Amino acid sequence: MKAYWVAALPGAKAWITLMGEHDYKVAAATRELAVLTGQVGQLRTELIRLRRDVTLAHRELAGAKRELVIVQLELAPALRELTRLEERASGLLSQQNESQRLREANEQLVLATLRAETSAEIAIGHLNEVTQASQRDALTDTPNRTLMFDRLNSAIAMARRNGTHIAVLFLDLDHFKQINDTLGHGIGDEVLQLVARRLEAVVRDSDTVSRHSGDEFLVLLTEVAQASDAALIAAKMLYVLSAASHVGIHVLHLSTSIGIAIYPEDGEDAETLIAKADAAMYSSKRSGRSGFEFYREETTDHFQPNILTDKIKKFVYEKNTANDGGPLGYLREANTQLIIAALTAQELETKARKAHEQQLNIMAMIAHELRNPLNPIRTAAGLLNHARNDESMHLRLQAIIERQVVHMSRLVDDLLDGSRMTTGKLRLQLQKLELIDVLNAAVDCCRPAINSRRQHFTFKRLIDSVNILGDPMRLTQVFSNLLDNASKYTPEGGALSIVVETKGEEVVVMVTDNGIGITEAALPHIFELFVQDTYGLVHHNGGLGIGLAVVRNLVEAHQGSVSVQSAGADCGSEFVVTLPIARLITH
Numbered sequence: 182m183k184a185y186w187v188a189a190l191p192g193a194k195a196w197i198t199l200m201g202e203h204d205y206k207v208a209a210a211t212r213e214l215a216v217l218t219g220q221v222g223q224l225r226t227e228l229i230r231l232r233r234d235v236t237l238a239h240r241e242l243a244g245a246k247r248e249l250v251i252v253q254l255e256l257a258p259a260l261r262e263l264t265r266l267e268e269r270a271s272g273l274l275s276q277q278n279e280s281q282r283l284r285e286a287n288e289q290l291v292l293a294t295l296r297a298e299t300s301a302e303i304a305i306g307h308l309n310e311v312t313q314a315s316q317r318d319a320l321t322d323t324p325n326r327t328l329m330f331d332r333l334n335s336a337i338a339m340a341r342r343n344g345t346h347i348a349v350l351f352l353d354l355d356h357f358k359q360i361n362d363t364l365g366h367g368i369g370d371e372v373l374q375l376v377a378r379r380l381e382a383v384v385r386d387s388d389t390v391s392r393h394s395g396d397e398f399l400v401l402l403t404e405v406a407q408a409s410d411a412a413l414i415a416a417k418m419l420y421v422l423s424a425a426s427h428v429g430i431h432v433l434h435l436s437t438s439i440g441i442a443i444y445p446e447d448g449e450d451a452e453t454l455i456a457k458a459d460a461a462m463y464s465s466k467r468s469g470r471s472g473f474e475f476y477r478e479e480t481t482d483h484f485q486p487n488i489l490t491d492k493i494k495k496f497v498y499e500k501n502t503a504n505d506g507g508p509l510g511y512l513r514e515a516n517t518q519l520i521i522a523a524l525t526a527q528e529l530e531t532k533a534r535k536a537h538e539q540q541l542n543i544m545a546m547i548a549h550e551l552r553n554p555l556n557p558i559r560t561a562a563g564l565l566n567h568a569r570n571d572e573s574m575h576l577r578l579q580a581i582i583e584r585q586v587v588h589m590s591r592l593v594d595d596l597l598d599g600s601r602m603t604t605g606k607l608r609l610q611l612q613k614l615e616l617i618d619v620l621n622a623a624v625d626c627c628r629p630a631i632n633s634r635r636q637h638f639t640f641k642r643l644i645d646s647v648n649i650l651g652d653p654m655r656l657t658q659v660f661s662n663l664l665d666n667a668s669k670y671t672p673e674g675g676a677l678s679i680v681v682e683t684k685g686e687e688v689v690v691m692v693t694d695n696g697i698g699i700t701e702a703a704l705p706h707i708f709e710l711f712v713q714d715t716y717g718l719v720h721h722n723g724g725l726g727i728g729l730a731v732v733r734n735l736v737e738a739h740q741g742s743v744s745v746q747s748a749g750a751d752c753g754s755e756f757v758v759t760l761p762i763a764r765l766i767t768h
Contacts, residue, residue, distance in 0.1 A: 316709075318392045320370055321377035328709070329391035329399055331733070333451045335705030336403050338744065340444055347444045348411035350400035351458035352380070352418070355436040355471065357396035364431060369396075371428045376435065383417045399455065408443065408475065415439045415473040423471065436471035438462050447476045558582050609652040609738055613763050616647050616656075616688060620679060623660035627668060634673045643682035648763040651739050659735050662728045663692040663756050670754075671696030686762055687741075693755045699747040707745055708733040736760070 316328035324332070336347050354376065361369040373396065380390045380398060389401040400418075405411050418439065426433045440461025448454040457476040465474040561578040624640060631638050660679075667677050671694045680691045699707060708729050736743045741760040747753065 321374055321392045323377050323381070323398075324389055324391045326391065326393065329389060329393075329401065330451055331708060332389050332705070333401055333454070334744075335708075336401060337444060337449070337451065337454075339403075339701075339705050341449075346405045346407075346446075348402040348405045348414075349442045349444075349454045349458045350402065350411065350415060350418075350473075351393075351440040351442075351455065351462040352398040352400065352437050353462055353466065354396040355438060355466070360433070368428055368431060372426065372433065372435070375426055375428065376422060376437075379421045380418055383414060383421060388414075399458075405443070408441075411441050411443070411475075412473070415441060419471055419473065438466035438471065439473035440465055440476065441473060442476045558586070609655060609735075611650050611652055613648055613650055614653050614656075616649050616681065616690075616760070617642065617645075619651075619653055619656045620660055620681060620690065622653075622657045623664055624679070626657070626661040627664045630665065631668050631677065634668060634671075634675075636668060636671060636674065637676045639676070639678040641678060641680045643680065644688075647681075647683060647688045649688065649739075649760050650763045651760070655735050656739070659732050659758065660690065660692070662732050663758070666728065667692055667694035667696065667754070667756075670694070683762070684759075687759050688762055690758045690760075691755055692758075693753065695753040698750050698752040699745065699754050700750050704745065704747060708743070 316325050317323065318325045333349070339345075340347050354372075357369065357372070360372060373392070376398070377390060377392060380400065384390060384400060384402070387403050389399075391399045391401075393399045400414070402411055402414060419437065422435045422437050426435055440458045440463070442448060442454045442457035442461060444454055447457040461474045461476040465472050468474075558581075561581045565575065565578055620640070624638075628638075664677065664679065671677060676695050678691075678693045680693070682689055733743050736758055739760055741758060743756065743758045746755045746757070
């Protein structure tokens with residue numbers, strides 16, 4: 182109907198023509214749209230396929246993730262084990278380096294031990310020198326002046342404490358210079374040796390005969406009850422010396438003058454007693470004949486038995502002058518010589534045996550003391566091979582070895598100090614110093630031992646400062662030795678103290694403890710070389726008995742003095758060191 186209408190309109194041809202073109206375009210567009218629609222369908226189909234593929238991919242990815250998580254869970258223990266193995270490998274490497282370091286340290290300690298053993302052997306060699314010349318006179322083998330003064334001071338201290346008496350005899354050979362000048366010094370030396378043997382044959386074991394100088398002798402008589410005791414000994418000396426002396430091809434008749442001083446009547450210190458005995462000797466010598474005199478004539482009366490003394494003097498004088506040269510006289514002389522020779526030989530044999538036993542005991546003691554640290558060193562060295570992977574064990578063993586090596590070094594140092602002391606090779610480096618600083622250094626050395634024993638220590642300074650002239654290292658050694666001894670021989674929880682004060686021109690240091698004390702028998706000899714109180718050894722077995730001898734020697738080298746007081750076993754002790762103040766020291 183539409184076409185009809187269009188055809189009936191005027192100009193329809195042109196319009197139809199236009200419509201034809203339009204329809205053509207529409208048809209073309211329709212075709213194009215159809216093509217596009219087909220392409221869109223294809224794209225939609227492809228998109229659907231791609232979506233399906235993506236969905237599948239997502240599903241596969243989720244599965245892969247799940248598998249990855251599972252794998253990670255399965256690998257986690259392996260990773261942890263791997264980490265642990267890496268850490269262990271690192272630790273083993275570090276431990277290997279530490280073991281190498283400890284092995285090197287162990288080698289150094291072994292070398293140090295070998296060096297210490299070598300030093301110990303050298304020290305034992307020095308000890309042989311010490312035992313041969315330990316405070317003995319080289320010519321007569323009697324105690325030298327140092328040992329004599331030490332024994333005299335100890336005897337004075339004992340007599341003061343017990344209220345007893347002692348006697349000092351000063352002997353001088355008459356006309357000895359004539360023997361040297363006419364017969365030679367070799368004969369003179371033999372005469373001095375003979376005199377020493379005869380004097381020692383007369384006195385008791387507790388007494389001391391010492392060559393003082395040249396042809397002079399000192400004799401210490403302990404525990405003299407009365408003057409007649411000293412007079413009797415002096416008479417015996419005059420008698421044995423007056424007997425004919427066969428020296429080489431020469432026959433000599435010796436005479437001597439003796440002076441006697443009594444403690445405390447004639448003096449209360451060693452120097453005074455010796456000076457008084459010397460003065461009495463010269464008084465006797467001025468009488469012009471062999472004899473003896475007391476420093477004070479009233480001494481004999483003071484002790485009561487002057488009658489016995491007079492009888493002894495008369496007896497000796499008669500013995501010296503009554504030899505008529507007949508057969509009986511020569512027989513008496515020969516008999517006297519035999520008796521003296523027998524007594525002298527017996528005395529020498531006894532002394533030699535005692536000296537040999539003492540040397541063996543000293544050597545055994547040193548061997549024991551040096552063996553004590555060697556045993557733990559050997560044990561520790563053996564355990565080092567079994568503790569290669571135990572660092573703490575290595576360190577403990579190393580500490581054990583180091584402690585024992587230090588202990589051995591101290592023993593060797595003590596032996597060397599003892600050797601230097603007796604051979605005169607102990608040297609000081611003197612300088613002006615503050616004594617309080619020295620005491621503080623000594624306290625610091627001993628503080629760890631005091632603390633480990635939980636002991637109570639007091640340092641009382643009654644002065645702020647005092648200067649002395651001394652060797653700081655050696656004085657520190659003196660006071661640390663005394664304080665260490667006080668700590669060692671004081672039970673756990675005991676009390677120790679140092680008190681320092683000045684008295685006039687001297688400074689006094691007192692080291693006191695309430696420990697095991699010193700027995701009465703050991704007290705007079707406590708500063709002698711290799712002397713130890715047996716009661717102290719029961720409580721503390723160690724040391725060589727050298728430390729206090731070195732202390733005395735060092736203090737005396739500083740122009741000072743050291744003494745000890747103790748009421749006996751378990752009553753504590755007090756060591757007193759006295760030193761001159763610096764400005765008052767004489768060089």
